[in-house]
Amino acid sequence: MDARQLNETAKAMVAGDKGLLAMDESTPTANKRFAAIGIPQNEETRRAYRDMIVTAPGLGDSLNGAILVDETIRQQTRAGVPFAKALEKVGIIPGIKVDAGAKPMAAHPNEKITQGLDGLRERLAEYVKLGARFAKWRAVITIGDGIPSEGCLEANALILALYAALCQEAGLVPIVEPEVLMDGDHTMERCAEVTEQTLHTVFAQLVAQRVLLEGMILKPNMVVPGLKCPRQNSNEEIADATVHCLLRTVPAAVPGVAFLSGGQSGELASARLSAMNARFKGRLPWGLAFSFARAIQEPAMTIWHGEDANVPAAQKALVHRARCNVAARRGEYSPAMEKQ
Template identity: 45%
Template structure:
């Protein structure tokens, strides 16, 4: 009997050693999945997510940029697009509030009037250049108008070229539609989560920090903030699961989600309610390993974007991630209207950009006191739907 017990003990120890050995092999396998750039990616993501700074989203396509220029009487030409981006990137002191700028491919290779590359101008301000790498949305089969995002073909080679040009992070936007019967479908959720995970994997393998943007889009309808939260949690959870399955290093990504908001035809929610519901959703679905959550402005006015961000940081002052911003229209709209293509307005336009960036920088630390540099304004997307101001 004693001999049998000793044999079993020896077998147990051998099995335990085998499990430990297997665990080490698995850990090594997992570590081998990390990009050779893994440590750099983590440092870059941490830098961009530092407290008190956010991202300037200036990656609009030439067509979208053209529409915005034309709305203030400026012709859509390459030189005018270049001038508009130069105004943004050369704003004195922008790097006090902005840690990254997302660029469109044309812009990544452009130069300022004095011959300096835009990427060098940004880096001199302490702003990391980023690049939009998706190639747009494609309608999924069905009659609901749901979409998936294109651009995986050739992405690895493009990432290599973008990094060589100076880009250090990338952006890929996936849009999930809600507010209509049958939306979102399981197909749309899983297709977009898969696309984000595969994109992130390719970016990390080629030295770019991926911004993962699963946008549960703000759209028509009177759906509630709780419905947005329900679907946002589901979309984020599937996205995080697939990022893990694809071996993506979470410390080397940035998340760019929507805030939880009611539909465009529902009453606007207070900043406190937006903060309560949004932080609850993030706590349920986003691992602490992710360094920064950079909220998109998603059709909110400039003031609404700032006040909601302030409320988020008040509601969750000890969040495991930075709660900050990656704003496009909420930083650009009034800046563009002030400039209107006139050289005489250049300094005034840069001044309003800096004031907006400062307000959101303060909101990202929970220290914004007001007044807001551009008060009021209503929902930008509501104005777009009705053809009013804000387009």
């Protein structure tokens, strides 16, 4: 493990006012989103869609990194350039999602465990050869009656830590993603309680497994009320609750926090990230960045609709949403930007 290189890459992933693009939807998820708006579901269409993203002019001005999937890191742009190399050419660090998805957890009703550790060391070595410089693993935590259980939290935290240690052994910066889901009617306060418990558990396991904190990135949820909660808190309340939770749980050694959007609209995710950076600028030990998927891609996917003629307009929409999140990192995002 090269600690210096890992630290440099981790810092580069959250440097300046840029963030990360999560273009790592699994094949079933990508097909589901295509089907919802009438786009054909096949490998070539998925390749063409990701080609539209990777070749968008100016995208590198807003992004430090992009997370790929196994299918995409093996594919090429229309010009015959491997996607990982095409990203690097515009200053975007290529990464790779390596988990095998969240599955029902035995003896824990309504809870999930993420799979994919089998053969991971060998897969990571291959991804390094294909150009990846960081990786991502997502754990899923559900809030409900009597859950999350301690068993679920401990198991997912251990697996996240084992994954992170293997990544660093291979020279890859691990993105550690313990996502407390927005599903349900829980309050913001309940989300804060579960998120704090989750992060305490995750970092305890990261330390136990000797993961270099300076060579990783945390990708957490924002502290928000459930989608069905009668009271939806203000952006300022969410900003305060989220940052206070992170200050109690995330060691200062971690270079950066790159939030997931978790089903929030692009506008809402940007507004909440902007509120955090505006209210806490210069007061935090780590940068607050973004690692959004739908919150950046959704308008572009709708415009593109699988048609080559729509690529320029779709790319313009994609770059615009990425720029909105650069403004959010500065604490300067406003809804008026969406009309520009």
